[in-house]
Amino acid sequence: MEAQDTGVRDREIQREQEYLDAVYRRLEEKIGEAEFLMDNAVRGGQVGTPGALAERDAQVFRAGVHLHRLNSEFEDFLFGRIDLLPGKDGKRGPDGAYTSVEPAEDAVRPDNTADIAETLRIGRLGVLDADYTPLVIDWRAPAAAPFYRATPVSPGRVVRRRVIRSKGRRVLGVEDDLLRPELTAYLDGEQLVVTGDGALMAALGQARTHTMRDIVASIQAEQDVVIRAPAASVTEVTGGPGTGKTAVALHRAAYLLYQDRRRYAGGILVVSPTPLLVSYTEGVLPSLGEEGQVAVRAVGALVDGVEATVHDRQEVARVKGSSRMVKLLRKAARGTQELAAANAPERLRVVVSGARVELAAEELAEIRQQVLSSQAPVNFLRPRARKLLLDALWARGGGARRHDDPELAAEAREAFDEDVSAEDSFTDFLTAWWPELEPARVLAAMADERRLSRWSRRILQHREARLLARSLARLGPDGSGPVSVHDVALLDELRGLLGAPAKPRKREADPLDQLTGLAELTTAADRDPTRRDYRAPHERAERREYAHVIVDEAQDLTPMQWRMVGRRGRQATWTVVGDPAQSSWSDPDEAAEARDEALGTRPRRRFELTVNYRNPSEVAELASRVLALAMPGAVPPTAVRSTGLVPRFQVFGRSPREAVRAETRRLLAEVDGTVGVVVAMGRREEAREWLADLGEGADRVVPLGSLEAKGLEYDATVVVSPAEIADESPAGLRVLYVALTRATQRLTVISGDRDLPDEQGVPDLLRD
Numbered sequence: 074m075e076a077q078d079t080g081v082r083d084r085e086i087q088r089e090q091e092y093l094d095a096v097y098r099r100l101e102e103k104i105g106e107a108e109f110l111m112d113n114a115v116r117g118g119q120v121g122t123p124g125a126l127a128e129r130d131a132q133v134f135r136a137g138v139h140l141h142r143l144n145s146e147f148e149d150f151l152f153g154r155i156d157l158l159p160g161k162d163g164k165r166g167p168d169g170a171y172t173s174v175e176p177a178e179d180a181v182r183p184d185n186t187a188d189i190a191e192t193l194r195i196g197r198l199g200v201l202d203a204d205y206t207p208l209v210i211d212w213r214a215p216a217a218a219p220f221y222r223a224t225p226v227s228p229g230r231v232v233r234r235r236v237i238r239s240k241g242r243r244v245l246g247v248e249d250d251l252l253r254p255e256l257t258a259y260l261d262g263e264q265l266v267v268t269g270d271g272a273l274m275a276a277l278g279q280a281r282t283h284t285m286r287d288i289v290a291s292i293q294a295e296q297d298v299v300i301r302a303p304a305a306s307v308t309e310v311t312g313g314p315g316t317g318k319t320a321v322a323l324h325r326a327a328y329l330l331y332q333d334r335r336r337y338a339g340g341i342l343v344v345s346p347t348p349l350l351v352s353y354t355e356g357v358l359p360s361l362g363e364e365g366q367v368a369v370r371a372v373g374a375l376v377d378g379v380e381a382t383v384h385d386r387q388e389v390a391r392v393k394g395s396s397r398m399v400k401l402l403r404k405a406a407r408g409t410q411e412l413a414a415a416n417a418p419e420r421l422r423v424v425v426s427g428a429r430v431e432l433a434a435e436e437l438a439e440i441r442q443q444v445l446s447s448q449a450p451v452n453f454l455r456p457r458a459r460k461l462l463l464d465a466l467w468a469r470g471g472g473a474r475r476h477d478d479p480e481l482a483a484e485a486r487e488a489f490d491e492d493v494s495a496e497d498s499f500t501d502f503l504t505a506w507w508p509e510l511e512p513a514r515v516l517a518a519m520a521d522e523r524r525l526s527r528w529s530r531r532i533l534q535h536r537e538a539r540l541l542a543r544s545l546a547r548l549g550p551d552g553s554g555p556v557s558v559h560d561v562a563l564l565d566e567l568r569g570l571l572g573a574p575a576k577p578r579k580r581e582a583d584p585l586d587q588l589t590g591l592a593e594l595t596t597a598a599d600r601d602p603t604r605r606d607y608r609a610p611h612e613r614a615e616r617r618e619y620a621h622v623i624v625d626e627a628q629d630l631t632p633m634q635w636r637m638v639g640r641r642g643r644q645a646t647w648t649v650v651g652d653p654a655q656s657s658w659s660d661p662d663e664a665a666e667a668r669d670e671a672l673g674t675r676p677r678r679r680f681e682l683t684v685n686y687r688n689p690s691e692v693a694e695l696a697s698r699v700l701a702l703a704m705p706g707a708v709p710p711t712a713v714r715s716t717g718l719v720p721r722f723q724v725f726g727r728s729p730r731e732a733v734r735a736e737t738r739r740l741l742a743e744v745d746g747t748v749g750v751v752v753a754m755g756r757r758e759e760a761r762e763w764l765a766d767l768g769e770g771a772d773r774v775v776p777l778g779s780l781e782a783k784g785l786e787y788d789a790t791v792v793v794s795p796a797e798i799a800d801e802s803p804a805g806l807r808v809l810y811v812a813l814t815r816a817t818q819r820l821t822v823i824s825g826d827r828d829l830p831d832e833q834g835v836p837d838l839l840r841d
């Protein structure tokens with residue numbers, strides 16, 4: 074093959090530019106066609122017959138989806154190219170590409186020369202030329218798989234893989250990988266060249282911003298296998314920090330939609346541990362051309378209308394997350410219903426046909442016990458309560474005795490029920506005596522320590538009940554106070570236990586909308602999160618069940634959260650990604666049980682990712698010392714690159730403030746991207762104050778509590794007092810491991826007395 078020089082590189086860039094120009098010309102034609110179709114389709118509706126209207130809707134939909142896709146402004150619409158030998162069996166698929174993975178037997182001549190039989194360009198969407206030859210293959214199509222899967226060990230038909238870097242419509246560079254270096258290959262009689270330094274390293278070396286980028290141009294083979302795994306049942310993915318679990322999960326969502334759009338019109342839910350990680354990853358799916366059918370939600374934002382703004386202390390979170398809460402909530406739901414009786418009038422008095430009929434306190438108590446003998450959710454028991462009250466009033470009023478004829482008696486009874494039910498005195502009483510309970514009201518009722526200790530007998534320890542009651546006091550007497558992340562799973566559980574109170578009917582969703590995914594018909598402007606009225610389509614209406622559920626950072630879900638997520642995927646297929654070594658939950662066995670319950674008996678397919686793309690080996694090596702303490706025997710992933718920059722160590726005296734400010738400033742000058750400052754959760758507020766008024770570059774600095782750092786990454790990270798982070802909870806060492814694995818370039822650890830640093834400032838926990 075020809076050697077690389079600038080002339081060759083420029084010529085190759087120029088060639089790719091010409092190709093890209095042709096693609097854009099074709100895209101413009103398609104946009105013109107789509108606009109024309111849309112126009113026509115809308116006018117078709119004026120015919121007015123039901124058939125014409127249905128056809129119009131279908132056409133508008135098809136044209137609209139198309140237009141939306143074409144209009145999307147992609148950074149690098151076309152990003153890949155593979156040059157391939159002819160296929161073994163000579164068969165071609167629907168996209169015109171050879172289907173065979175292996176080359177034809179005579180593809181390589183005895184003198185190790187070969188001719189390239191086809192060249193495929195890979196992009197974010199498929200584009201066909203006017204004569205239906207593929208100009209660009211969608212990255213998710215089977216024909217694109219060799220772009221990701223081929224390796225020098227098993228190259229299949231791929232001779233050269235090229236990543237094309239472009240911005241808007243301009244090609245900036247090309248990076249080639251040679252999969253069959255032993256060959257001299259010719260394309261249209263001209264020898265194939267190789268240029269560039271490799272796409273993966275270029276991607277990894279880029280400065281980090283506040284949002285995650287897609288990895289579509291450089292997905293690695295072991296990741297591609299997971300992304301394209303069949304959707305059936307449960308796909309479980311484990312892998313250490315930085316192995317691309319989050320990236321893979323998001324690309325998988327886009328892949329599944331491509332594979333079976335109709336099926337996943339039922340919605341894909343991606344559950345993320347924190348709102349910070351949601352906003353960090355929010356841009357990835359739109360950049361892949363997918364968003365309408367995918368709801369990316371923080372675990373504290375899974376219940377509509379509830380926004381968790383508070384973090385519970387670890388010891389409180391442990392109580393709220395435990396599956397023992399199910400039993401307690403069941404008791405509390407019934408207990409709160411009983412409490413309601415105490416606020417209702419002592420007796421029930423109604424006037425029917427001029428006569429006064431009354432039920433006394435003891436009779437009412439008896440009726441209540443009778444109603445509660447059913448195990449049904451208490452809100453659903455209200456009709457039964459109503460019926461038993463009417464029975465008692467009818468009996469007390471002597472109605473039964475007045476009619477011998479059963480038919481007349483039945484009529485009279487019906488009239489009686491109607492009259493009584495129309496009386497304000499009856500309806501007001503019923504509302505007070507058997508109110509429809511909202512979940513928040515039950516949680517608020519649990520804030521009373523004495524009451525809670527009664528309800529939680531033999532379920533929680535005394536100390537746990539006290540912690541729980543004190544935490545719930547924040548909700549106030551009517552439950553309208555601020556909600557914590559862990560309260561959300563309790564509210565969701567209660568919704569099932571209580572039975573949802575009847576709500577005013579919302580406008581029915583358009584069935585076409587649900588079936589075909591008209592939600593995709595948004596414009597780039599609609600999706601601009603900087604617009605004040607922006608709401609992603611999934612935020613507009615709550616969906617309770619999904620066709621596929623993807624759980625990111627699955628190791629962190631508490632048993633109660635697993636129950637909440639499980640309810641949203643009862644009929645779903647699942648992708649569950651996580652790393653046990655990063656778990657901040659203290660009782661992994663209890664969580665594993667809840668996870669098994671949520672996933673049911675569906676068969677599972679397991680994958681492991683083994684390469685760390687985030688951390689340089691210098692950072693990974695330091696973090697692995699904590700891994701050895703947190704999970705002895707666990708094997709860290711292999712870091713794919715090294716920077717030669719060893720982590721720095723600093724020591725602080727009374728307050729870390731000055732050391733943190735100085736170090737952050739220094740790092741800001743050293744990296745182009747972001748700097749994360751990770752502190753123990755208890756120091757979050759302080760850390761914000763330390764980092765105020767930093768001056769130039771301050772917008773690149775993010776102070777974080779250790780639990781908030783989950784899944785995020787920064788060019789440089791400052792970790793303050795490892796010992797404080799480790800001591801904050803029984804899972805503290807694993808939380809520290811998370812903190813130490815956030816940096817893509819540089820890491821500084823700042824220690825105080827508690828860290829027992831040596832002369833070099835290396836804290837006790839990080840020494841070899």
Ligand SMILES: Nc1ncnc2c1ncn2[C@@H]1O[C@H](COP(=O)(O)OP(=O)(O)OP(=O)(O)O)[C@@H](O)[C@H]1O
Pocket residue numbers: 273276277286287288291292293296312313314315316317318319320321652655686687783784785786814
């Ligand atoms: N194939 C790839 N090409 C380019 N970048 C990649 C690739 N795979 C992963 N990365 C990058 O590596 C970083 C880590 O990826 P990601 O956050 O998905 O890892 P993770 O396994 O979820 O990590 P953690 O467990 O620490 O949350 C990201 O910046 C991601 O873009």
